[in-house]
Amino acid sequence: MKIDPNSSADLSVQIAQAIKDSIIAGELDVGERLPSEAELADHFQVSRPTVREALKRLAAQSLIRSQRGASGGAFVNRLSFEDAYSQQITTSTLLLSMNAVSFDTACEARYALERACAPLSAERRSPDHLATMRAEIFRQGQPGLTDEAFCASDVAFHRALVDGAGNPVLSYQLAGAVEAMQPLMNMITFTARDRERIVELHGQIADAIEQRNSQAADLALSELTAYTLELGTKAMAARASRHQNRSNVENSK
Amino acid sequence: MKIDPNSSADLSVQIAQAIKDSIIAGELDVGERLPSEAELADHFQVSRPTVREALKRLAAQSLIRSQRGASGGAFVNRLSFEDAYSQQITTSTLLLSMNAVSFDTACEARYALERACAPLSAERRSPDHLATMRAEIFRQGQPGLTDEAFCASDVAFHRALVDGAGNPVLSYQLAGAVEAMQPLMNMITFTARDRERIVELHGQIADAIEQRNSQAADLALSELTAYTLELGTKAMAARASRHQNRSNVENSK
DNA sequence: GACTTTTAAATGTCAGACAAATGATTTCTG
DNA sequence: CAGAAATCATTTGTCTGACATTTAAAAGTC
Numbered sequence: 001m002k003i004d005p006n007s008s009a010d011l012s013v014q015i016a017q018a019i020k021d022s023i024i025a026g027e028l029d030v031g032e033r034l035p036s037e038a039e040l041a042d043h044f045q046v047s048r049p050t051v052r053e054a055l056k057r058l059a060a061q062s063l064i065r066s067q068r069g070a071s072g073g074a075f076v077n078r079l080s081f082e083d084a085y086s087q088q089i090t091t092s093t094l095l096l097s098m099n100a101v102s103f104d105t106a107c108e109a110r111y112a113l114e115r116a117c118a119p120l121s122a123e124r125r126s127p128d129h130l131a132t133m134r135a136e137i138f139r140q141g142q143p144g145l146t147d148e149a150f151c152a153s154d155v156a157f158h159r160a161l162v163d164g165a166g167n168p169v170l171s172y173q174l175a176g177a178v179e180a181m182q183p184l185m186n187m188i189t190f191t192a193r194d195r196e197r198i199v200e201l202h203g204q205i206a207d208a209i210e211q212r213n214s215q216a217a218d219l220a221l222s223e224l225t226a227y228t229l230e231l232g233t234k235a236m237a238a239r240a241s242r243h244q245n246r247s248n249v250e251n252s253k
Numbered sequence: 254m255k256i257d258p259n260s261s262a263d264l265s266v267q268i269a270q271a272i273k274d275s276i277i278a279g280e281l282d283v284g285e286r287l288p289s290e291a292e293l294a295d296h297f298q299v300s301r302p303t304v305r306e307a308l309k310r311l312a313a314q315s316l317i318r319s320q321r322g323a324s325g326g327a328f329v330n331r332l333s334f335e336d337a338y339s340q341q342i343t344t345s346t347l348l349l350s351m352n353a354v355s356f357d358t359a360c361e362a363r364y365a366l367e368r369a370c371a372p373l374s375a376e377r378r379s380p381d382h383l384a385t386m387r388a389e390i391f392r393q394g395q396p397g398l399t400d401e402a403f404c405a406s407d408v409a410f411h412r413a414l415v416d417g418a419g420n421p422v423l424s425y426q427l428a429g430a431v432e433a434m435q436p437l438m439n440m441i442t443f444t445a446r447d448r449e450r451i452v453e454l455h456g457q458i459a460d461a462i463e464q465r466n467s468q469a470a471d472l473a474l475s476e477l478t479a480y481t482l483e484l485g486t487k488a489m490a491a492r493a494s495r496h497q498n499r500s501n502v503e504n505s506k
Numbered sequence: 507g508a509c510t511t512t513t514a515a516a517t518g519t520c521a522g523a524c525a526a527a528t529g530a531t532t533t534c535t536g
Numbered sequence: 537c538a539g540a541a542a543t544c545a546t547t548t549g550t551c552t553g554a555c556a557t558t559t560a561a562a563a564g565t566c
């Protein structure tokens with residue numbers, strides 16, 4: 001575990017990388033305690049604040065956690081699925097919002113991933129997952145629901161579908177895609193008819209999953225994909241025309 | 254953008270969160286410059302090292318980048334797909350290695366995601382993607398290839414398949430799953446016969462993608478899934494029996 | 507033996523300083 | 537006046553040293 005003081009890279013970056021490499025290589029096991037900041041500073045021949053900046057970088061990625069006190073120190077963290085979820089959601093959200101990913105692209109990705117889960121979910125879903133799906137469908141049918149609440153329920157429904165596959169890796173991968181799409185989905189205004197159609201398709205999906213009929217589930221999901229894309233296209237067109245009007249007004253001043 | 258000095262949370266964590274929230278809320282746009290460290294320290298009523306630790310946390314997530322010099326400072330980063338890739342690969346790798354995800358689970362997730370891409374790839378793949386796939390298949394048939402090189406080529410092949418779908422969100426999601434599985438795949442020792450079979454299936458996949466036949470691609474992928482699972486099961490069993498033998502030896506001392 | 511107090515070790519925070527990089531400004535030169 | 541060179545100011549990167557806070561373990565007390 002060494003660093004090059006003559007490198008152009010910042011020392012704290014190099015130190016963080018060195019420790020990270022040790023963790024990935026398995027030289028530092030989960031739960032193991034790193035040397036104290038003072039010892040690390042001594043080892044790398046840098047000051048304690050520099051070591052601290054390196055440790056903070058690692059802490060930001062949930063790679064280590066710090067404890068104060070007598071037997072405190074920095075410990076190698078067991079990266080939990082939950083930590084990974086939340087990191088992925090943050091990353092995906094920023095990625096979508098900063099890179100102007102089109103609604104179509106995000107939507108396509110989301111449903112492609114969900115359709116990958118559906119056959120597994122049809123095979124393995126527990127009564128719990130089915131109950132969650134049915135409950136969310138019921139909620140979605142309630143009048144007076146805001147668009148945001150409708151979207152949130154939609155996410156919960158699809159989350160149950162994905163979790164039904166019983167594969168934590170898939171759940172983890174999809175959490176990012178689905179949750180990150182919510183801001184985009186929130187741009188859509190759902191009419192009563194839209195909701196009716198969506199609830200109907202959700203019902204078909206739940207039925208198919210209940211009957212362990214993966215083909216029917218895939219069919220319903222593909223219809224839902226097409227319908228969501230249609231709604232998205234309309235919403236984007238409406239936004240565009242509003243912008244167009246506004247510029248026209250501004251130009252005519 | 255405020256913090257609570259009486260909170261139990263560390264100040265640098267609170268400051269990092271406050272800035273992160275501002276970025277996500279869009280109060281700070283991409284490319285915008287944050288106040289200097291001294292100004293931030295003044296604003297939050299903390300010392301500069303504390304502000305710096307907060308900024309390092311954000312830099313670790315590629316949310317900001319720092320520049321030295323007269324018109325330097327911290328700038329809100331446009332999170333690139335590449336940054337997101339590499340973060341996801343690190344996270345996925347650690348998740349798999351630290352949580353004892355079974356080979357079966359990881360394998361299932363990987364191929365489920367790939368099968369989600371295959372229809373899109375069949376529709377949209379460019380000659381470039383096909384050429385990459387063919388080249389990797391050729392490489393995989395070369396004698397004397399190490400298991401690691403074979404695995405790496407396998408990853409490149411599947412990467413081309415995924416990229417063929419022309420959906421950067423899907424590519425990003427899958428990069429993590431596929432690359433993170435490489436350490437697990439490296440546990441497998443491929444016999445000449447194994448490789449022959451895999452190359453054959455890869456050929457079938459490439460053919461199907463070339464002919465835009467998504468059904469055939471799905472079929473070949475499902476066979477490849479089953480075959481990989483079989484190989485994995487064998488490899489794990491072999492490992493387990495080696496461990497068993499070792500314990501027996503140790504117990505009989 | 508159970509409870510309280512002390513202590514030592516570690517991280518968290520602060521203050522001030524200097525080094526290094528870098529763009530802007532000024533000065534010098536032709 | 538134009539362009540090149542030198543200088544300057546600003547900002548991050550790093551260092552030194554110190555104190556505050558937390559925490560577990562050791563020591564002391566009843």
